[in-house]
Amino acid sequence: MRHRPIRIANFSGYFGDRFTAIDEVLAGDPVDVLVGDYLAEITLAALSARYLRDPSTGYVEYFLDQLKPHLASIAERGIKLVTNAGGFHPEALAEAVRTLADEASAPLRVAYVAGDNLLDQLPALAAAGHELPNLDTGAPLASWDAKPIAANAYLGGWGIAAALEAGADIVVCGRVTDASLTVGPAAWWHGWQRTDWDALAGAVAAGHIIECGAHATGGNFSGFTEIPAMTTPGFPIAEIAADGSSVITKHARDDGAVTVDTVTAQLVYEIQGPYYRNPDVTVRLDSLELTQLAPDRVQLTGTTGTAPPETTKVALFAPIGYHVVHTVYVTAPNVPEKIELLRTQLTSMLPDGVDELSVTGLGTAAADPAAQWEATVPVRIMAVAREREPLARLHLASKAGSLYLSSIPGFYTDVATSASTQPRPRIEYWPALLPLTEVPHRVGLPDGDTVDIAAPPTAEVLSQPHHPEPTEEPRSTGPVHRLPLGTLAHARSGDKGGNSNVGVWVSDPQAWPWLRELLSTAELRRLLPECKDLTIERHEFPRLRAVHFVLRGLLGQGGSSNNRVDQIGKAIGEYLRAKHVLIPEELLSGRERDHGTD
Known part of the structure; x- marks a missing residue:
């Protein structure tokens, strides 16, 4: 010591x-x-x-x-x-x-x-009655329609x-x-x-x-x-x-x-x-x-x-198919209508065996663009299939290119980049639970000996604390300004399997009561429409002046298999900070007030 x-x-x-x-x-x-x-x-x-x-x-x-x-x-x-x-x-x-x-x-x-590495032990664990339930859903591993290629505690x-x-x-x-x-x-x-x-x-x-x-x-x-x-x-x-x-x-x-x-x-x-x-x-x-x-x-x-707790997490992965991705560019005006026509045309070209096509516009063109690029919206196209062969037959980049003279105006690709042509595997994630006593934790020492590490003393799982939702609208005794949440608040988001989390906090102790009252679960659903149908868990960290949310299922079955562009939720925090909310003038500096609307 x-x-x-x-x-x-x-x-x-x-x-x-x-x-x-x-x-x-x-x-x-x-x-x-x-x-x-x-x-x-x-x-x-x-x-x-x-x-x-x-x-x-x-x-x-x-x-x-x-x-x-x-x-x-x-x-x-x-x-x-x-x-x-x-x-x-x-x-x-x-x-x-x-x-x-x-x-x-x-x-x-x-x-x-x-x-x-427990992959080879999965049959024995199942025979011993260990269901390896999904950490998020509770479903047993046997219900997973996939064959694991990795299982790591x-x-x-x-x-x-x-x-x-x-x-x-x-x-x-x-x-x-x-x-x-x-x-x-x-x-x-x-x-x-x-x-x-x-x-x-x-x-x-x-x-x-x-x-x-x-x-x-x-x-x-x-x-x-x-x-x-x-x-x-x-x-x-x-x-x-x-x-x-x-x-x-x-x-x-x-x-x-x-x-x-x-x-x-x-x-x-x-x-x-x-x-x-x-x-x-x-x-x-x-x-x-x-x-x-x-x-x-x-x-x-x-x-x-x-x-x-007596259990530890086991990360299981299994191949569930393939995907191929291609990016094109669409120019204003009428961007939504142009994207919809592209979607319809590409869908009509899909061979049998392609299960899904997603066509996603990324961003919004400026109302009165000062340069061509302010009028430009990237469009990401992804095709998904259980087998590789239908995607190889699709030739997605070629199919998109075949529409240049028969689709929408102002549509092109970046010819200076290489088109994505090869289907890539999709790997799905299953976060399971297994008793620590079933994990053979061992050490290979420098002298060649091995030592087994015993499981620690354990206790019942502590459920996350319940924090009551705010019951009042954010209070202010003076004027308010409509400004981005990020004017006062910081945020950081990330991923845990299929869930995204986002923590929002303020540096100024005087702003903590306002943030706490503002960020109810209902307000988060309003600010992030993508989350309106999700299960959301809300927590408070008063010592950190932070409100924290778990957005269950936002990332599907995990970052390695979902079809989102922001696959692992790293940008959710900044997206939330960009949303406009009412901020009391008393919490703002003069420079910040000048950028807001009443």
Whole structure:
């Protein structure tokens, strides 16, 4: 057990994050551990198809290319590194890292965490009576009209802690939770016990904040115009103390900023409510407090936790068909009528076996365009089929091109780009639940031994708290102005399977009562007509001055298979901020008032 806080630096928020990340982090401030997250749900879907074709792969080779130049430096500086880039085959990635380390003469001990890959165990689990019910619908897995090609349970951080305790310098994992990459090193460093719920909860909160890289330093932040240097926002650092409290900061040399608002943005991202369930602990996100200690230093205190539920999530993926996409451009006027004629004409050309055609206009032409592009609306065309052959026969781009002289005026494609011609697989997602005791969480140690990690003490599932809807219209004693919600409020949205979530908050404590009263579920349905028939869950975070919504089913069966253009709901928050609402004048500055209407 060490007395000073552990300094954990993120170097990846997703598969495809900046290739230079490890270079940047090693050139920055001193840290104890590097953590890299690569496995978004949509990334797992893509890796699953590749793993099916070649079971010797299934890990993120991009990570190896990033790591290779730095192995000697990591060894010399005594830095630990933990990543979930192992994907479907962490043992193979561990061996690849050992080979690179040997070639670099870097004395690094490599371990792996596995057991999450349950695909081969599905028949035995079913025979034992485990229905693997859908997390959202409760339907048993047997009712799914698809054959899984991947089934990965979400593991906690204690396998990582065991690997580090055994002397590992690098730990590669499969599908541990994103926050577990931080929890494991913090538990190892501070010598925590399995029932140190509040400390573990604090580490999960810190891990959730830094897991998405530059999200915590201004990336994807609705207040990005307030951050002076945003060209290359740096990667965050969590300084986690022995009691689980933490300070979120960044490398001093890097762009971006760490503020209460950038941290809040990540706290409300991709959650299901105030109770954040992790395989190691259930976190009470509504208990934590944020304090700006200094520039680029935000403190988290007060996070509390209880035992985790007895089940963990299992991410299952299955191929359900193919799709092909093509984009054309339509010019005003009469854009709706033009799109409708295109839809009718293309539908008449569909061969047998094509199940669905969606034709979606993206945006609205200006009423009096100042340039041609203000009169232009992109139109996205997607065709879907169970089998690949009908889409290959369709030749969607050619079919659209055959209409140039027989369809609408002002219709064209961008000839400088390549047309999308090859059908691509559609992978559907099934989030299931399985008792933690059924997941064989194990660690391959540097000396070749393996260690089994026991399931943690568990408790009943805590239902998300119920917060009464506002009963009054937003109150104001003076004039109001009709302005975009984003004039005062920040927002961040994301995905959890077929659900989208959106958190909305205000920086000004005086604006919190107004926001809380404004954003009822009924008002959200009015502002977002796409959600009018959905089940919506509403939560409040008074300490964060935030209202949070879960939009159930907005993303269909998940980002890897739905037909939305914004497949994983990343733009819902900004869309909501663009909506006009009545804002009391007393909450506005003079400049903001000048842009509104009474």
